[in-house]
Amino acid sequence: MSDPTSPAHSRIVVAPDSFKGSLDATSAAGALAEGWRSVRPDDELLLRPMADGGEGTLDAFAAAIPGSRRVPVAVTGPTGRRIDSHWLMLPGEHPRTAVVELACTSGIELVEAGEAVDPLTTHTLGFGEAIRAALAAGATRLLLGIGGSVSSDGGSGVLTALGAIVRDTDGRQVPSGAAGLSRAASLDARGLLPPPVDGSLVLSDVRAPLLGPDGAARMFGPQKGADPDQVDRIETALTQWARVAGAAPDAAGAGAAGGCGFGLLVWGARLASGADAVAETIGLDAALAGAQRVITGEGSYDSQSLLGKAPGVVRAYAEARGVPVSVVAGRFGVSAGTDDLSLAELAGSASAAVSDPRRWLREAGARLARAHTRRDSV
Known part of the structure; x- marks a missing residue:
């Protein structure tokens, strides 16, 4: 079992909402984790798919x-x-x-x-x-x-x-x-x-x-x-x-x-x-203890995402713990941060991303893992 306190091994929490119309939250978390493990197989990944009361x-x-x-x-x-x-x-x-x-x-x-x-x-x-x-x-x-x-x-x-x-x-x-x-x-x-x-x-x-x-x-x-x-x-x-x-x-x-x-x-x-209720019941805060990064996201990330929706709640929990956040979204309606990834940009178009969301979520997970390795080596 990997040691999450070791510089070579990180604890990563994967907590996306569903990508509505294309992939549920559990499948999205799994695809992101697959991509991450393809680059960093020894990391400890805690999957905590999120929801806000709707489908999933x-x-x-x-x-x-x-x-x-x-x-x-x-x-x-x-x-x-x-x-x-x-x-x-x-x-x-x-x-x-x-x-x-x-x-x-x-x-x-x-x-x-x-x-x-x-x-x-x-x-x-x-x-x-x-x-x-x-x-x-x-x-x-x-x-x-x-x-x-x-x-x-x-x-x-x-x-x-x-x-x-x-x-x-x-x-x-x-x-x-x-x-x-x-x-x-x-x-x-x-x-x-x-x-x-x-x-x-x-x-x-x-x-x-x-x-x-x-x-x-x-x-x-x-x-x-x-x-x-x-x-x-x-x-x-x-x-x-x-x-x-x-x-x-x-x-x-x-x-x-x-x-x-x-x-x-x-x-x-x-x-x-x-x-908030989902986060509390699934133990999101406990999962974030000692984590080096949390990955969240949804199909469309915009100004409403921070107003009670799942990615915004995950971000609030992570910031309270001092854990860096990466957002993966099908598209961004607000400016994306340096640690965020758009599936539409990765795939070349929104339609390409929607047609094979697992592929591009795996790619996003792999890219985030490579970026994490570069940060560790600095």
């Missing part, structure tokens, strides 16, 4: 925490089609922590090519079904990643799956989805399962409120396929839902995932920075 959050926990167990579950997908998914049980009994991810139960990536998507009817019912399954399996604490949504149902689907009933003025149950919420008159919570005894933490990097110009409908509705008329209808429906549910629509993060953050607040969950 569950995989990041699974990769970083030995003994994590994936539990299969069949749920109702965001368009009503049944899908096979899973949630994650972390090791340990006190608390028994489960990770449930919206992206793999009710997310946009679950929509098949050519499948019709109505932004007024898509929902989070499947996410709630997976949460219910985790509770039934004995989870006493939940980590809920809510990025990657395709719906704008205000979290009503989650609450329905957990036993609540949203009724219209005639007492009939309304369907999940924004169209149903427009008829909501009451929330029957008598059958609603309580949150687990050790709490529920909602992981997200979105701090938007439920309503208004920066809210779920107007800010994020168009990304989910809503046209201007549908955006207005979703805003009206969510306004009605806020009146019925009785929680604060202006809470930071209530508008995350089409208002799913709001629905989880109604349930009694607590909103938190996704990347």
Whole structure:
């Protein structure tokens, strides 16, 4: 085993986020590590793939925490089609922590090519079904990643799956989805399962409120396929839902995932920075102790990356420890530092980088390792 305190052997932490649309965080970390080891095989590499609550959050926990167990579950997908998914049980009994991810139960990536998507009817019912399954399996604490949504149902689907009933003025149950919420008159919570005894933490990097110009409908509705008329209808429906549910629509993060953050607040969950919670749970700070460098990155690194997203959180942890940081990104929307690498520049174009991201991440890892060797020799 290499000695990380030796000048010839370094401890390197590899903690990228996903390269959205091309590679998940676990695969990205592995490719960077392969490239580094091709140059410096005796270094100690600690892989800590990161996430901020969106797609890949569950995989990041699974990769970083030995003994994590994936539990299969069949749920109702965001368009009503049944899908096979899973949630994650972390090791340990006190608390028994489960990770449930919206992206793999009710997310946009679950929509098949050519499948019709109505932004007024898509929902989070499947996410709630997976949460219910985790509770039934004995989870006493939940980590809920809510990025990657395709719906704008205000979290009503989650609450329905957990036993609540949203009724219209005639007492009939309304369907999940924004169209149903427009008829909501009451929330029957008598059958609603309580949150687990050790709490529920909602992981997200979105701090938007439920309503208004920066809210779920107007800010994020168009990304989910809503046209201007549908955006207005979703805003009206969510306004009605806020009146019925009785929680604060202006809470930071209530508008995350089409208002799913709001629905989880109604349930009694607590909103938190996704990347910070992931970093704490996977032991990022401990991994950085004695490290000579940390490598992080994502597909597009820009001014928003430092505002609560995974690479910014990794940088903050590293700077607190005095550990140098290298950023590898598909592209940079801000000036890159001398220790940063753009895959688009390495590959010659953005399209070339996207077509074979593993190759260029390996190349980036190798180049960073050679630069590290040159610094050691000075």
